[in-house]
Amino acid sequence: xxxxxxxxxxxxxxxxxxxxxxxxxxxxxxxxxxxxxxxxxxxxxxxxxxxxxxxxxxxxxxxxxxxxxxxxxxxxxxxxxxxxxxxxxxxxxxxxxxxxxxxxxxxxxxxxxxxxxxxxxxxxxxxxxxxxxxxxxxxxxxxxxxxxxxxxxxxxxxxxxxxxxxxxxxxxxxxxxxxxxxxxxxxxxxxxxxxxxxxxxxxxxxxxxxxxxxxxxxxxxxxx
Amino acid sequence: xxxxxxxxxxxxxxxxxxxxxxxxxxxxxxxxxxxxxxxxxxxxxxxxxxxxxxxxxxxxxxxxxxxxxxxxxxxxxxxxxxxxxxxxxxxxxxxxxxxxxxxxxxxxxxxxxxxxxxxxxxxxxxxxxxxxxxxxxxxxxxxxxxxxxxxxxxxxxxxxxxxxxxxxxxxxxxxxxxxxxxxxxxxxxxxxxxxxxxxxxxxxxxxxxxxxxxxxxxxxxxxxxxxxxxxxxxxxxxxxxxxxxxxxxxxxxxxxxxxxxxxxxxxxxxxxxxxxxxxxxxxxxxxxxxxxxxxxxxxxxxxxxxxxxxxxxxxxxxxxxxxxxxxxxxxxxxxxxxxxxxxxxxxxxxxxxxxxxxxxxxxxxxxxxxxxxxxxxxxxxxxxxxxxxxxxxxxxxxxxxxxxxxxxxxxxxxxxxxxxxxxxxxxxxxxxxxxxxxxxxxxxxxxxxxxxxxxxxxxx
Numbered sequence: 001x002x003x004x005x006x007x008x009x010x011x012x013x014x015x016x017x018x019x020x021x022x023x024x025x026x027x028x029x030x031x032x033x034x035x036x037x038x039x040x041x042x043x044x045x046x047x048x049x050x051x052x053x054x055x056x057x058x059x060x061x062x063x064x065x066x067x068x069x070x071x072x073x074x075x076x077x078x079x080x081x082x083x084x085x086x087x088x089x090x091x092x093x094x095x096x097x098x099x100x101x102x103x104x105x106x107x108x109x110x111x112x113x114x115x116x117x118x119x120x121x122x123x124x125x126x127x128x129x130x131x132x133x134x135x136x137x138x139x140x141x142x143x144x145x146x147x148x149x150x151x152x153x154x155x156x157x158x159x160x161x162x163x164x165x166x167x168x169x170x171x172x173x174x175x176x177x178x179x180x181x182x183x184x185x186x187x188x189x190x191x192x193x194x195x196x197x198x199x200x201x202x203x204x205x206x207x208x209x210x211x212x213x214x215x216x217x218x219x220x221x222x223x224x
Numbered sequence: 225x226x227x228x229x230x231x232x233x234x235x236x237x238x239x240x241x242x243x244x245x246x247x248x249x250x251x252x253x254x255x256x257x258x259x260x261x262x263x264x265x266x267x268x269x270x271x272x273x274x275x276x277x278x279x280x281x282x283x284x285x286x287x288x289x290x291x292x293x294x295x296x297x298x299x300x301x302x303x304x305x306x307x308x309x310x311x312x313x314x315x316x317x318x319x320x321x322x323x324x325x326x327x328x329x330x331x332x333x334x335x336x337x338x339x340x341x342x343x344x345x346x347x348x349x350x351x352x353x354x355x356x357x358x359x360x361x362x363x364x365x366x367x368x369x370x371x372x373x374x375x376x377x378x379x380x381x382x383x384x385x386x387x388x389x390x391x392x393x394x395x396x397x398x399x400x401x402x403x404x405x406x407x408x409x410x411x412x413x414x415x416x417x418x419x420x421x422x423x424x425x426x427x428x429x430x431x432x433x434x435x436x437x438x439x440x441x442x443x444x445x446x447x448x449x450x451x452x453x454x455x456x457x458x459x460x461x462x463x464x465x466x467x468x469x470x471x472x473x474x475x476x477x478x479x480x481x482x483x484x485x486x487x488x489x490x491x492x493x494x495x496x497x498x499x500x501x502x503x504x505x506x507x508x509x510x511x512x513x514x515x516x517x518x519x520x521x522x523x524x525x526x527x528x529x530x531x532x533x534x535x536x537x538x539x540x541x542x543x544x545x546x547x548x549x550x551x552x553x554x555x556x557x558x559x560x561x562x563x564x565x566x567x568x569x570x571x572x573x574x575x576x577x578x579x580x581x582x583x584x585x586x587x588x589x590x591x592x593x594x595x596x597x598x599x600x601x602x603x604x605x606x607x608x609x610x611x612x613x614x615x616x617x618x619x620x621x622x623x624x625x626x627x628x629x630x631x632x633x634x635x636x637x638x639x640x641x642x643x644x645x646x647x648x649x650x651x652x653x654x655x656x657x658x659x660x661x662x663x664x665x666x667x668x669x670x671x672x673x674x675x676x677x678x679x680x681x682x683x684x
Contacts, residue, residue, distance in 0.1 A: 027609065178658070179666060
């Protein structure tokens with residue numbers, strides 16, 4: 001799985017968008033700084049999702065709850081955000097990426113950023129054909145509050161050829177995260193549907209909802 | 225305490241609490257949210273004025289008896305109350321319009337457009353988030369008069385120069401396309417700032433005299449003034465529409481159709497009717513289409529017409545004789561006023577052309593890039609860097625907006641067909657809405673990118 005070099009990246013960026021092997025990175029500010037010999041440096045965008053003070057004892061990953069988990073914050077270019085020690089925040093790259101259909105990507109924390117004990121990715125793999133600004137799961141694992149500012153180089157994107165290439169089929173976009181330009185709340189299937197798909201007919205994962213929308217955790221299901 | 229002083233103290237304390245609440249409200253919002261520079265300037269003004277007001281009230285209470293009992297002091301307090309009542313109305317919708325609740329890239333473009341017009345280089349517009357399902361411009365003339373009085377009275381900072389207010393319906397906060405109607409409100413702001421109402425009065429009087437003849441000359445002054453008022457209001461609406469069409473092109477007309485459709489305004493009798501402040505929608509689209517054809521835009525939009533284009537042409541084709549303006553108790557006056565108004569169209573067009581000619585939306589980038597922008601959108605990709613023939617191009621914002629809007633109206637199904645799970649034989653409104661929303665999001669991102677790309681320091 002060879003890694004794409006700077007010249008190969010440039011060459012693919014010149015291809016027209018209809019070409020399945022084309023690469024788009026926009027806006028590519030200061031191209032010479034952004035392109036390393038084997039990777040692309042990506043900047044931090046202006047929108048964030050911060051953890052919300054959660055009223056329930058735990059978060060259940062179902063189709064209705066995900067938007068309750070976080071609160072949106074906009075930090076314009078020129079301003080900053082402080083991530084407290086041992087806290088997490090979702091951000092996104094400033095750059096929108098369209099990956100070629102025969103190229104996978106891996107996003108890594110830039111080494112200078114990593115040395116301040118900021119980690120930007122826990123789900124670093126990007127599938128061929130992905131479109132969107134890349135979501136960054138930023139964690140400050142240090143003991144010191146750290147300042148982030150939009151526009152700063154935060155991440156390194158390494159691109160790799162997928163070989164042999166999957167047979168060409170009509171390109172289809174996954175509607176789950178269709179070309180996000182801001183960090184988006186996670187999207188989950190209901191556990192019941194998820195488990196039903198593998199033949200588990202009964203589940204006790206989703207806590208019952210009370211009429212007011214409040215959740216009641218069923219600790220000892222009577223029908224078990 | 226002397227009973228009169230006690231009464232005054234109660235009055236002053238009530239105003240003091242009111243003003244302090246507004247000051248702290250602004251401080252709290254500024255500390256917890258981000259705002260555009262125009263809103264920040266407004267909040268700063270409110271805070272500074274609040275401090276001066278609080279000091280003034282304390283000084284008034286502490287002054288010897290004849291001072292606080294004087295009619296002059298009462299007038300001052302009354303003026304302060306009036307002004308703070310107006311500010312109270314403005315502060316909440318301005319505070320609601322923080323940067324997560326407004327289309328920031330579009331507002332940036334709007335302000336750049338405004339500042340590029342002659343005479344508006346220092347202008348700024350504060351965005352309000354309104355509960356009304358309509359866009360409007362808050363007239364600053366009366367506000368400025370009161371502000372000038374208060375500034376003098378309190379030795380306070382002047383009301384920020386060139387500051388205007390335009391409102392977005394809160395339901396449209398994240399939309400790009402319908403918010404292009406803000407350009408119309410910007411047109412109202414320009415009309416007011418340029419003092420065009422007074423400038424058009426001679427032509428308005430000439431038109432009324434020509435159409436109404438002796439009837440107008442011999443009418444009592446209140447009726448004459450009322451007739452003038454109608455024509456000036458309709459001139460202003462025409463100006464605002466043409467201003468928007470000049471700056472943003474056909475996308476403005478499409479946005480108008482979107483909103484009017486939502487408000488169910490486009491049925492025949494209603495679309496032909498003028499009211500005391502607004503021209504008929506059929507007339508409005510006639511004017512816009514006339515300009516778009518003359519500027520070459522309409523011809524550039526491509527062969528297969530979208531439903532929006534067909535509707536614009538249909539409305540624009542209604543005959544002028546069909547326009548209605550019912551005036552109770554005076555039969556025929558409405559149609560005569562419309563006839564008089566139609567004579568003033570040309571000077572209004574000239575005024576808009578004079579203001580906007582340097583910044584009129586250019587068809588050439590649209591022609592050059594629209595096909596590529598469509599291909600980018602059909603590939604679910606933000607169209608801010610276009611690769612054409614091996615070279616990278618950054619299309620201008622107006623061309624991008626018009627191309628994307630047209631794509632959304634004409635070719636959204638091209639994109640929809642590529643979404644996993646979409647079944648063309650069983651179309652779902654929610655899928656259509658989701659993809660339409662994505663196109664607006666990508667276009668907004670493109671405007672943001674293009675602003676950044678144009679800001680880069682040039683090499684050499």
